[in-house]
Amino acid sequence: MESGFSPVLATVFSAIVFAGSAQFASISIIGAGGGAGAAIAAATLMNSRFLPMSAAVGPSFRGGPLKRAAKGQTVVDASWAMSSRGDGTFDEHLLIGASAIAYTTWVSGTAVGAIWGDKLGDPSSFGLDAIFPAFFFGLLLNELRSPRSRGVAALGTAIALVLVPITPPGVPVLVASLASLVGLTRRARAEVLESEEAEGAPR
Amino acid sequence: MSTPAIVIAACCVITAAIKAVGPVALGGRDLPTWFTSVVILLSPALLAALVATQAFANGDHLAISADTAGVAAGGLAIWRTGSIIACVVLAAAVTAGVRAL
Numbered sequence: 001m002e003s004g005f006s007p008v009l010a011t012v013f014s015a016i017v018f019a020g021s022a023q024f025a026s027i028s029i030i031g032a033g034g035g036a037g038a039a040i041a042a043a044t045l046m047n048s049r050f051l052p053m054s055a056a057v058g059p060s061f062r063g064g065p066l067k068r069a070a071k072g073q074t075v076v077d078a079s080w081a082m083s084s085r086g087d088g089t090f091d092e093h094l095l096i097g098a099s100a101i102a103y104t105t106w107v108s109g110t111a112v113g114a115i116w117g118d119k120l121g122d123p124s125s126f127g128l129d130a131i132f133p134a135f136f137f138g139l140l141l142n143e144l145r146s147p148r149s150r151g152v153a154a155l156g157t158a159i160a161l162v163l164v165p166i167t168p169p170g171v172p173v174l175v176a177s178l179a180s181l182v183g184l185t186r187r188a189r190a191e192v193l194e195s196e197e198a199e200g201a202p203r
Numbered sequence: 204m205s206t207p208a209i210v211i212a213a214c215c216v217i218t219a220a221i222k223a224v225g226p227v228a229l230g231g232r233d234l235p236t237w238f239t240s241v242v243i244l245l246s247p248a249l250l251a252a253l254v255a256t257q258a259f260a261n262g263d264h265l266a267i268s269a270d271t272a273g274v275a276a277g278g279l280a281i282w283r284t285g286s287i288i289a290c291v292v293l294a295a296a297v298t299a300g301v302r303a304l
Contacts, residue, residue, distance in 0.1 A: 051234070136257070165265065177252070188240045
């Protein structure tokens with residue numbers, strides 16, 4: 001496995017963090033020679049979207065604080081979107097069930113991939129180093145529905161590429177996240193407010 | 204502890220905290236609009252930067268290499284077919300092919 005993540009560590013990572021894009025982001029930064037701090041910061045920024053997502057689900061969870069905190073752990077993108085009833089409430093059974101399936105697939109898939117990849121020898125001769133950026137590309141295309149997100153993606157790209165030659169690895173990606181501050185403009189906030197009123201939920 | 208172990212441990216604690224705060228502490232109250240507005244745009248900013256740095260950066264300099272071609276092919280595949288599997292497989296195949304030339 002690239003970047004010092006042994007098959008066992010990679011599988012543990014999937015089992016206890018269970019957030020693909022954050023895992024890939026931090027492994028990519030370590031793989032490029034970045035430090036633990038930059039890798040953790042990138043993963044945290046990537047996962048910050050779970051804050052508004054889990055806050056939106058919160059009122060639909062039954063049970064005391066501990067139970068609600070535990071149920072909050074099942075929030076991942078696909079099952080969150082699937083369980084949304086479209087009126088601001090969520091089907092908690094659907095959320096937890098869908099996440100359980102995704103979790104099993106994700107952890108076993110990581111184990112198989114990590115063990116198989118480890119036996120393969122030099123991953124670059126199979127082009128496997130292109131898998132991460134290609135996967136990110138796929139996730140990115142899903143995010144580019146609005147002109148604003150396309151602009152932010154272009155700005156993030158520009159910031160990162162300008163910084164590559166002058167900053168340590170990992171830093172360009174973190175600084176590029178500042179492009180998201182475009183969200184502070186009055187028009188961006190007004191649109192969020194509109195969609196919240198339309199759906200009764202953030203995002 | 205090795206660097207990967209530190210990263211995994213920290214990500215575990217931070218991710219669990221992020222996911223617990225919403226349902227427990229906020230309990231139905233809305234997050235400020237400016238916060239949600241910025242968070243929504245974090246994904247495109249970070250993902251675009253990750254794609255760009257991995258496709259174009261070799262260490263501390265920018266270069267067009269085999270993986271640039273592979274990622275471009277993968278991007279084309281997902282744009283045309285919508286399949287992330289096709290995207291990833293094509294990206295790896297093109298990268299390996301260009302490297303073998």
